Amino acid sequence: MSMQPTQSTELEQAGAQPFLPATETPRLPEASPPPPAPRRAGDAAPLVEMRDMYVAFGGVHAVDGVSVDLYPGEVVGLVGGNGAGKSTLIRCLSGAHPADSGQIFINGQQAEIRNPRDAKALGIETIYQTLALADNIDAAGNVFLGRELRTRVGSLDDAAMESATRNVMGRLNPRFKNFKTAVKSLSGGQRQSVAIARAVHFNAKILIMDEPTAALGPAETAQVRDLVMQLKAEGIGIYLISHDIHDVYDLSDRISVMLQGKLVGTVDKNAVTKDEVLAMIIMGKQPGEVSQKELAELHA
Amino acid sequence: MSEATAAPPTAGEPTGRSFRSLITALELDTRLLGMIGALAVIWVFFHVVSNGNFITPRNLWNLSVQSSSIAIMATGMVLIIVSRNIDLSVGSMLGFVGYTMAMIQVEWLPKALGVSYHEPYVWILALLIGIGIGALCGAIQGFLVAYGGVPAFIVTLGGLLVWRGLIFRFAQGQTLAPLNEYFQLLGGGPKGAMGDIGSWIIGLIACAGIAYTLWAGRRRRRRYGFPVRPLWAEAIIGGAGCVAILAAVSVANSYLWPPQLAENAGFATPPPTGVAYPVLIMLGVGLVMTYVATRRRFGRYVYAIGGNPDAAELGGINVRRTIMGTFVLMGVLVAVSAAVQTARLNAAVTNLGVQNELDVISAAVIGGTSFAGGIGTIPGAILGAVVMQSLRSGMLLLNVDSPTQDVVVGCVLVAAVGFDSWVRRRGS
Numbered sequence: 217m218s219m220q221p222t223q224s225t226e227l228e229q230a231g232a233q234p235f236l237p238a239t240e241t242p243r244l245p246e247a248s249p250p251p252p253a254p255r256r257a258g259d260a261a262p263l264v265e266m267r268d269m270y271v272a273f274g275g276v277h278a279v280d281g282v283s284v285d286l287y288p289g290e291v292v293g294l295v296g297g298n299g300a301g302k303s304t305l306i307r308c309l310s311g312a313h314p315a316d317s318g319q320i321f322i323n324g325q326q327a328e329i330r331n332p333r334d335a336k337a338l339g340i341e342t343i344y345q346t347l348a349l350a351d352n353i354d355a356a357g358n359v360f361l362g363r364e365l366r367t368r369v370g371s372l373d374d375a376a377m378e379s380a381t382r383n384v385m386g387r388l389n390p391r392f393k394n395f396k397t398a399v400k401s402l403s404g405g406q407r408q409s410v411a412i413a414r415a416v417h418f419n420a421k422i423l424i425m426d427e428p429t430a431a432l433g434p435a436e437t438a439q440v441r442d443l444v445m446q447l448k449a450e451g452i453g454i455y456l457i458s459h460d461i462h463d464v465y466d467l468s469d470r471i472s473v474m475l476q477g478k479l480v481g482t483v484d485k486n487a488v489t490k491d492e493v494l495a496m497i498i499m500g501k502q503p504g505e506v507s508q509k510e511l512a513e514l515h516a
Numbered sequence: 517m518s519e520a521t522a523a524p525p526t527a528g529e530p531t532g533r534s535f536r537s538l539i540t541a542l543e544l545d546t547r548l549l550g551m552i553g554a555l556a557v558i559w560v561f562f563h564v565v566s567n568g569n570f571i572t573p574r575n576l577w578n579l580s581v582q583s584s585s586i587a588i589m590a591t592g593m594v595l596i597i598v599s600r601n602i603d604l605s606v607g608s609m610l611g612f613v614g615y616t617m618a619m620i621q622v623e624w625l626p627k628a629l630g631v632s633y634h635e636p637y638v639w640i641l642a643l644l645i646g647i648g649i650g651a652l653c654g655a656i657q658g659f660l661v662a663y664g665g666v667p668a669f670i671v672t673l674g675g676l677l678v679w680r681g682l683i684f685r686f687a688q689g690q691t692l693a694p695l696n697e698y699f700q701l702l703g704g705g706p707k708g709a710m711g712d713i714g715s716w717i718i719g720l721i722a723c724a725g726i727a728y729t730l731w732a733g734r735r736r737r738r739r740y741g742f743p744v745r746p747l748w749a750e751a752i753i754g755g756a757g758c759v760a761i762l763a764a765v766s767v768a769n770s771y772l773w774p775p776q777l778a779e780n781a782g783f784a785t786p787p788p789t790g791v792a793y794p795v796l797i798m799l800g801v802g803l804v805m806t807y808v809a810t811r812r813r814f815g816r817y818v819y820a821i822g823g824n825p826d827a828a829e830l831g832g833i834n835v836r837r838t839i840m841g842t843f844v845l846m847g848v849l850v851a852v853s854a855a856v857q858t859a860r861l862n863a864a865v866t867n868l869g870v871q872n873e874l875d876v877i878s879a880a881v882i883g884g885t886s887f888a889g890g891i892g893t894i895p896g897a898i899l900g901a902v903v904m905q906s907l908r909s910g911m912l913l914l915n916v917d918s919p920t921q922d923v924v925v926g927c928v929l930v931a932a933v934g935f936d937s938w939v940r941r942r943g944s
Contacts (some may be wrong), residue, residue, distance in 0.1 A: 312830055333832040348830045350823035352890035353816070361820055362831035364813050371811045379740040 230385035246371035251258040251387055261324040263288050263453040264309065264422055269318035271304050278304040279315070280477035282366055286422065286453040291444060291465030293485075294457045295497055299378070302457050305474070308509035309455070310342040322422075330504045333362070339421035345457075347411040355392075356381040359414045388443065405436040412443065423447060426457045441467060447506050461497070467489050541749050551899045555906065562910035569913055573771035575788060579909050580768070580904070581704040581860075584798035585853045586872065587901035590879035592807040592849040592918040595842045596816070598822040598881055601661060601668035603843065606850050606876050610869030612679040615853035617646035618692040618864030621699060631924050639699035647851040653679065654847020658840035667811050671880030678875065683866050693863035702867075703860030704771040704792035707781075713802045715790035719765035724929035730754050765791065794856045798898070801852065806894040808845075820843060822890035877905050877926070882932045 236478050264286040271279040279301045286292050308315040311332040320327050329335050349358050356377040365373040385392045387411040427515045429437040444467050458464045472498040473480040480496045491511050492503040549915035551578045562570040596603050621642035626633045657675050661668045661772035730750050769788040777788035817838045820828040829835050835910030858864050883900030911921045
């Protein structure tokens with residue numbers, strides 16, 4: 217695969233990167249201009265706006281004053297090396313780990329997201345990198361985990377949940393047949409299908425995908441890509457978090473780059489090259505700031 | 517495993533080629549079947565070795581009564597262990613709640629209400645207050661575990677000392693006896709049993725319940741167009757269940773009152789005993805707990821937490837409240853068991869329930885509950901309690917002394933869990 221060399225370069229460079237920000241010249245926050253991403257006329261208010269988010273673990277600023285936004289029907293790639301803070305930022309939005317400070321606006325309204333239940337009530341669904349499946353429970357049980365359907369007397373309505381799960385699976389992964397077994401005994405791709413089914417079944421308006429293709433083979437990765445395009449067409453806003461610059465570059469409308477807890481910038485995908493994004497990830501330099509020599513060195 | 521093993525549901529076509537495909541068609545729990553097989557082996561072994569004294573109505577009836585108290589608590593312990601916790605305090609808590617219940621009916625209520633402790637409502641009040649105290653004890657421990665962040669092992673180890681210590685402070689060595697005569701019936705004995713007609717009625721109701729459950733489940737799956745079990749499979753399951761129930765009833769009914777007792781009570785010939793009340797309570801608890809564990813949100817959350825605590829939290833489950841709930845439920849079940857044990861002794865003694873925690877945990881674990889979390893069933897735990905009690909009662913028949921009994925039971929416990937995890941490893 218052609219992505220292999222670039223990835224290894226990225227890793228080598230990432231090893232040397234701690235020295236870079238120290239020599240970095242101070243720059244204005246939000247240096248990049250508001251992106252001219254393709255957007256429909258009525259979409260004035262962003263679906264999600266996170267302003268000045270801070271999260272610290274002990275003395276470490278995992279997320280340090282980051283502001284990002286997301287519009288309906290848009291895919292925003294969130295990229296950065298390991299420990300850049302992208303997952304932590306997104307955990308504020310999914311309610312998994314509330315921010316220390318900062319504001320979140322959903323459809324222009326300030327929202328308080330203290331736990332995953334709050335996030336789900338706002339139409340925010342998350343596909344976690346770890347998938348967050350209860351291994352001992354079957355597919356339907358996982359899809360409806362925390363939101364079980366019940367009969368009139370309050371019992372679990374397993375038949376209704378299985379039926380709904382069969383429907384959504386028919387759309388996502390028609391070959392999926394193991395509705396009776398615990399998800400522990402499913403393949404990686406099937407488990408991923410269950411995690412995705414959970415996110416899309418509840419009519420999410422905002423979808424967070426944290427490394428959705430990390431554990432998948434080529435065919436399944438293609439399936440996820442198709443799904444992203446389909447959901448985007450339905451007007452869902454998607455945050456796509458990935459190590460894989462190619463995935464992000466192919467699927468995103470805009471790309472937000474993080475480095476060491478700070479936002480390097482948000483760029484329109486069509487206005488930058490992959491190498492320029494790579495330079496942002498590794499060196500924290502804006503597309504305009506980076507020299508041809510430095511770009512060449514990325515591949516050295 | 518992959519698509520290859522995910523054969524389309526074969527319901528509808530009885531292949532019947534092998535035992536395995538029969539089991540698949542019946543959708544039975546192989547682990548539970550294995551336990552029933554092991555129990556049968558134990559019974560036959562003791563029957564042969566004791567020259568035909570084990571599988572007798574009298575012995576089986578006693579076995580059922582002796583198993584019930586541990587089995588009741590084991591159903592709660594399953595949920596605690598499934599959610600990756602442990603409760604070491606149940607024996608002491610049982611002693612504490614049992615003593616309190618006795619105190620309430622013998623001293624406090626008669627004094628407060630100015631009535632004799634023989635009044636029928638005294639025992640009901642005592643039982644209800646006792647259940648409330650059990651729930652409260654469980655809630656305190658559950659709160660410390662779920663919200664206080666103290667490991668369950670430590671909290672309940674503390675509980676083991678605290679509840680037992682409180683009994684001694686409070687009882688000062690006194691034994692409280694006798695108890696309210698209606699309350700005594702909860703403990704079993706010939707009087708504390710259903711009699712033959714009552715037992716048959718209960719048996720028939722249970723058979724109707726099985727038939728209804730199978731029919732309702734089938735109708736439900738039909739409505740959604742899911743594959744259903746072939747009719748012959750439903751018939752085998754329902755038939756086997758009904759035969760087992762009616763056989764148990766007939767065994768209980770063929771155990772007659774001891775002649776002396778019958779004579780004293782004015783019977784010309786000893787009447788049939790029937791199913792004992794504590795056994796009935798245990799079966800009722802087992803049913804309710806199975807429903808809670810498999811058909812209610814609470815149960816689903818307990819299993820989800822055991823399977824993956826992070827996933828449960830991210831799924832929006834209130835993990836802390838659920839964990840606390842398991843401890844409250846445990847406290848209630850401890851109180852029910854306390855009533856059974858105190859009633860059976862017809863006295864409250866300070867060492868009631870000593871080491872019961874070990875029997876309860878063993879029953880749950882022999883019944884297939886995994887300390888890794890997320891795995892365990894209520895019927896398994898009840899069977900586990902019966903297996904433990906069968907070993908003890910069989911060895912008692914053979915005049916094996918108590919220390920040797922402990923050695924055997926300890927070895928069986930470790931061997932059972934070892935075998936189980938070996939099978940599981942091979943299976944995956």
